[in-house]
Amino acid sequence: MKKKSINLILFIILLALPESVYATYDYIDITSPYLRKLPIAVPVFRDMTGSSDEQIFSDAASNLLSETLDFTGYFKIISREAYLEYPREKGITELKLNFRNWTGIGSELLITGGVWVTGDKVKIELRLFDTFKERMILGKLYKGSVSDQRRIIRKFCGEVIYKLTGSQGIFSSKIAFVSTGTGNKEIYTCDFDGFNPRRLTNNKAITLSPAWSSDGKWMAYTSYARGKPHLYIKNIKEKRGTVVAKPGVNITPAWVPGQFSLAATLSFTGDPEIYMLTGTGKIIKRLTHMWGIDVSPTFSPDGKQMAFVSKRSGTPQIYIQNLDTGIARRLTFEGQYNTTPSWSPRGDKIAYSSLNNGQFDVYVIDVSGQNLRGLTENAGDNESPTWSPDGSLIAFSTSREGKSRIYVMTAYGTEQRRLLKLPGEQTNPKWSPKNVDN
Amino acid sequence: MRKKTVGNLFVLILVCVGLMFVVSCAQTEVQSTSPEDTQAEEAVQEEEIQAEDDDAAAQAALEEEALAREKANARAMFVSENIYFDYDDSSLDDMAREILKQKAEWLNDNPDVSVVIEGHCDERGTTEYNLALGDRRAESTRSYLIDLGIAPSRLEKISYGEEMPAVQGSNEDAWAKNRRAAFTIK
Numbered sequence: 001m002k003k004k005s006i007n008l009i010l011f012i013i014l015l016a017l018p019e020s021v022y023a024t025y026d027y028i029d030i031t032s033p034y035l036r037k038l039p040i041a042v043p044v045f046r047d048m049t050g051s052s053d054e055q056i057f058s059d060a061a062s063n064l065l066s067e068t069l070d071f072t073g074y075f076k077i078i079s080r081e082a083y084l085e086y087p088r089e090k091g092i093t094e095l096k097l098n099f100r101n102w103t104g105i106g107s108e109l110l111i112t113g114g115v116w117v118t119g120d121k122v123k124i125e126l127r128l129f130d131t132f133k134e135r136m137i138l139g140k141l142y143k144g145s146v147s148d149q150r151r152i153i154r155k156f157c158g159e160v161i162y163k164l165t166g167s168q169g170i171f172s173s174k175i176a177f178v179s180t181g182t183g184n185k186e187i188y189t190c191d192f193d194g195f196n197p198r199r200l201t202n203n204k205a206i207t208l209s210p211a212w213s214s215d216g217k218w219m220a221y222t223s224y225a226r227g228k229p230h231l232y233i234k235n236i237k238e239k240r241g242t243v244v245a246k247p248g249v250n251i252t253p254a255w256v257p258g259q260f261s262l263a264a265t266l267s268f269t270g271d272p273e274i275y276m277l278t279g280t281g282k283i284i285k286r287l288t289h290m291w292g293i294d295v296s297p298t299f300s301p302d303g304k305q306m307a308f309v310s311k312r313s314g315t316p317q318i319y320i321q322n323l324d325t326g327i328a329r330r331l332t333f334e335g336q337y338n339t340t341p342s343w344s345p346r347g348d349k350i351a352y353s354s355l356n357n358g359q360f361d362v363y364v365i366d367v368s369g370q371n372l373r374g375l376t377e378n379a380g381d382n383e384s385p386t387w388s389p390d391g392s393l394i395a396f397s398t399s400r401e402g403k404s405r406i407y408v409m410t411a412y413g414t415e416q417r418r419l420l421k422l423p424g425e426q427t428n429p430k431w432s433p434k435n436v437d438n
Numbered sequence: 439m440r441k442k443t444v445g446n447l448f449v450l451i452l453v454c455v456g457l458m459f460v461v462s463c464a465q466t467e468v469q470s471t472s473p474e475d476t477q478a479e480e481a482v483q484e485e486e487i488q489a490e491d492d493d494a495a496a497q498a499a500l501e502e503e504a505l506a507r508e509k510a511n512a513r514a515m516f517v518s519e520n521i522y523f524d525y526d527d528s529s530l531d532d533m534a535r536e537i538l539k540q541k542a543e544w545l546n547d548n549p550d551v552s553v554v555i556e557g558h559c560d561e562r563g564t565t566e567y568n569l570a571l572g573d574r575r576a577e578s579t580r581s582y583l584i585d586l587g588i589a590p591s592r593l594e595k596i597s598y599g600e601e602m603p604a605v606q607g608s609n610e611d612a613w614a615k616n617r618r619a620a621f622t623i624k
Contacts, residue, residue, distance in 0.1 A: 267577070
């Protein structure tokens with residue numbers, strides 16, 4: 001009993017201490033191209049009073065934590081069959097654990113959890129340990145409803161990633177995409193890991209190219225709801241907004257980071273050109289002035305440069321334009337057909353799809369034009385890459401299964417796996433900024 | 439002597455009266471035949487006239503029918519005949535120009551008609567780029583028709599990108615048939 005109260009006091013003190021007290025180790029170097037996956041163990045949480053509700057919650061929550069960390073691509077999850085001790089029985093705090101039992105099986109990190117459930121309320125303690133240094137590096141206490149399980153686990157994952165990489169995670173981000181399940185192309189959204197898919201539009205007509213505003217509150221897209229390709233700018237929650245309905249096409253919206261303005265291609269002059277618009281659909285400025293198709297803008301994180309597709313040199317290629325000077329330079333010189341560029345939120349790379357031997361593949365190139373690398377190969381058509389808000393993952397659409405599906409991979413092209421599967425075909429993914437209201 | 443004169447006078451009068459009868463009978467007879475004759479002549483004439491009218495009407499009806507069929511054919515041709523494009527291209531080749539000249543003729547013959555020009559692409563390439571390419575194809579087509587003298591206000595355009603293929607299939611044959619500009623009447 002005495003030990004327990006000391007533990008609790010220590011725990012609370014540790015929680016209360018500012019972050020700077022902990023030495024900051026460089027656990028994961030997110031800029032390294034040869035990322036070693038960090039071995040981590042996530043044992044089943046401990047049901048603190050032994051009730052069956054707690055057991056159920058513990059099982060589910062610890063599995064969810066494991067899966068969510070796995071999704072990031074940073075970790076190698078140690079199989080529970082290899083464990084030499086079980087925190088569920090022994091205890092979840094430093095003093096109860098024997099770290100050699102964990103380093104012995106190759107685990108460099110360990111997460112333990114303790115769960116209390118009363119009625120529909122839950123209290124959960126989560127601790128992240130460095131097993132070699134034998135110390136806790138992150139401890140959190142969450143209180144909420146039992147139904148908040150997913151939200152709690154995601155919050156904790158966000159803290160874990162922040163502690164280990166120094167970068168905000170993706171756990172409260174969403175992905176928008178187009179799906180044909182209803183018989184028409186409509187826009188859907190889902191959580192970053194493919195859960196909770198929800199249909200956003202109900203146009204009963206071709207709807208394409210979703211684009212999130214920086215604050216995650218607005219969605220721009222093109223729809224034939226009124227018979228022609230018009231650009232809709234809609235507040236997601238309040239369902240109000242504007243329509244840009246100029247003659248010709250009104251397509252490929254892309255918001256400027258941190259601003260309530262967006263670029264889009266309009267062809268009312270007879271040629272598709274890129275314009276800058278306010279969030280209420282008014283033209284601020286025309287950005288491209290070359291004869292030929294100019295389409296698919298994407299902005300650098302500082303909003304000062306725009307990459308886009310232009311046919312001005314004869315074939316669709318990717319260009320980068322400085323918005324101050326208006327001068328554009330060509331980025332891609334390999335391949336006859338390069339489109340759907342996406343600028344990494346880290347600012348240094350651009351992902352795009354390129355026609356390669358009759359099929360499309362996702363490529364990544366430095367903004368400087370160097371280090372061109374293909375991330376997909378011999379796997380159907382792979383198009384429309386979109387970066388996660390921390391620049392660590394890329395979602396894209398692929399026809400490798402026959403019907404088009406949304407897949408996710410790391411920024412280096414590893415761990416390619418399907419995000420979700422819905423009736424019909426899924427295309428055109430667009431990853432939201434960091435935090436989107438649920 | 440006096441008795442003979444009176445008797446002669448009486449006979450004369452009788453004869454005159456008799457003659458009058460004869461004359462009037464004869465006249466009546468003549469009168470009675472002419473209306474019949476005239477009617478018979480008129481009836482014949484009516485028939486003749488009718489025969490002429492029937493021929494003309496029948497002929498006119500046939501001509502009208504033929505004309506209507508021709509018009510319907512020309513209209514159907516206008517709507518169903520597409521022009522086609524090369525891969526990733528929105529320029530008009532000679533065949534396309536020929537077809538557009540015929541379409542311009544039809545539009546001139548039907549000045550009340552307004553049309554929508556649709557630009558389409560094959561399934562290759564990305565959705566976004568193809569929306570723009572479809573627009574360029576509709577635009578080249580529209581520009582050429584305007585150059586041929588059709589009023590711009592009669593020509594609307596729309597791009598469907600790769601969203602509405604005419605032919606399903608992932609081979610050059612299907613692709614070639616989908617790279618098109620199509621026409622519909624408003």
